[in-house]
Amino acid sequence: MHAQLAVPARAVAAARFPSGAERGRRPSRSHRAASRAVGAGGGAAPPLRLGARARRSRRDARRGAGAAVRVDVRALRPRRAPLGGAHRGPIPVTTLLVLIPALAAIFASPSLSRHAARRLGVATGLGVLLLAVSISIVWHLAGAVPASDVLDPGRWIGAAPLFAVDELNSLLLPFTAAIFAFVLLVQPNTLAIETTLRRLLLAESVTLATFLSSGPVVLAFLWCLSAVGGWLELRLQGAPGRGAARVFALYLASSCVLLLLGAVLLGSDSASTRGAATALIALALMVRKGIAPLHSWMPELFAHAPLPASVLFNAPQIGAWIAVRLVAPHAPLWILEVISLTSLATAVYGAGLALVQVDARRMFAWLFLSQSALVLVGLESQASIARAGGLSIWISSGLALAGFGMTIAALEARRGPLSLRQFAGGYERKPLLAACFLLLGLASVGFPGTLGFVGQEALVHGVVSDFPHLGFAILIASMLNGIAVLRTYFVLFCGREEPGRLPQRLRPREQLAFVTLAALLVLVGMFPGPFVRSRSRAGESMRLARAASADRATMPSMRSVLAHGAPRQHRATGDDQTPAPPRK
Incomplete structure (x- = not known):
């Protein structure tokens, strides 16, 4: 201890951290004395290393410390959770995005004047657009992790949230709201706005709910509601639209059945059943997107239905959302x-x-x-x-x-x-x-x-x-x-x-x-x-x-291994046991 106190502090620091001019020189007598004194104090510090080896050692130590700091900083940053990850950070307005057009549809009575119906539609469309843009901005500023609503209906029944915002739909929500607001704003006066406004607002509510959902059964149900709205637009056109309505019903009803079956089978533990489910969902998707030869309904819809309703049925592209949520991950x-x-x-x-x-x-x-x-x-x-x-x-x-x-x-x-x-x-x-x-x-x-x-x-x-x-x-x-x-x-x-x-x-x-x-x-x-x-x-x-x-697809085999146990190796007992060799 007295030897340590006798060494000046400057000499100890110089021995541990030599300057740039001293790194390649032979250590002085004071450096050697300081090194011996520090080493005699209990081995708290390593002996002094000089030359190229010392420089490499110090460089590696600095790199290791920098990597550790970067890892700690990354751990503190909010991570972008993958699709389908945990829902964090409640956004209390997500459910309102679906409820506002649905509530406005209650007041969109056919007895309204055309001017009043337009004002109601434009105000609702612009309000939903402003809310969707605000949700997208707040979600990005809050860390861009999947977020759900504290008022989500799924929480009322103790299940997983029905509506959530993530990386995929953070821009699709303002995109959909912008399309509906634009169509409601420029819809010509020659059309009976007061009679179609309620259906358009309900279509907006269903479309936004679809883009906020990820569950297969919920998506299939909303898909069917959307198809019913398109069929009603054709059916209400009278005699000119009845033939087109039959063609539309033939294709879209089959897609609804295929999607419902696929959504139910997708939750199976069997790999072959999940493969059949994705095939059914893919067929339903091709019908909704009008992929040849399953496309005959789309020209009929545009030709006979009101053009605003046709645009709102197709432009958001619900079929693409099904492709993203159900087909691309599992097929x-x-x-x-x-x-x-x-x-x-x-x-x-x-x-x-x-x-x-x-x-x-x-x-x-x-x-x-x-x-x-x-x-x-x-x-x-x-x-x-x-x-x-x-x-x-x-x-x-x-x-x-x-x-x-x-x-x-x-x-x-x-x-x-x-x-x-x-x-x-x-x-x-x-x-x-x-x-x-x-x-x-x-x-x-x-x-x-x-x-x-x-x-x-x-x-x-x-x-x-x-x-x-x-x-x-x-x-x-x-x-x-x-x-x-x-x-x-x-x-x-x-x-x-x-x-x-x-x-x-x-x-x-x-x-x-x-x-x-x-x-x-x-x-x-x-x-x-x-x-x-x-x-x-x-x-x-x-x-x-x-x-x-793909990782979840391997889980059933792992569960069976855990349930039945791994193959046991033969263990010798009694006289067959051989003593372990002594350690050297």
């Missing part, structure tokens, strides 16, 4: 490949038929069929960039196609049924409508400078990695869709002067809605970084969900 690889290949063929097939249509509504139906099939190609791909592209096209094409369809509805309200057999002219009387028609149509097919271009490029790169000889089909489908949009624009707005001198400009509410939507698609397309990163994280959560499903 065998061969089912995903079949869906991708048939969707790729449907995209080219729909684009070719859109190019030769003589009716604007049917052209829009085939254009929508082609673009929605491309979404499914990306979602069922095994490449991460293709999944991000499919998720991006889901939102970009949904917004653009909703706007494009409503420009057709606005033009129908001013001109009547739209034929593509001869040039109609009329650009001089409605220039803003013509410009929005062209911009939104090109944005839906991924025109450069718009939001759809980013997703289209990512999808092409990813699909080429999965199917090297078929990736060019996406380029062919996009090219044909772009030609179809340009052809429709030239026929409807160019070629001759439209008879009549009175202008047919858009109303102020229509101008606000169309210009805002077009500006949003262009602005986010010019600065797509945050949007693409969000969709990339969502694609990664899909990959993690599939990995977790």
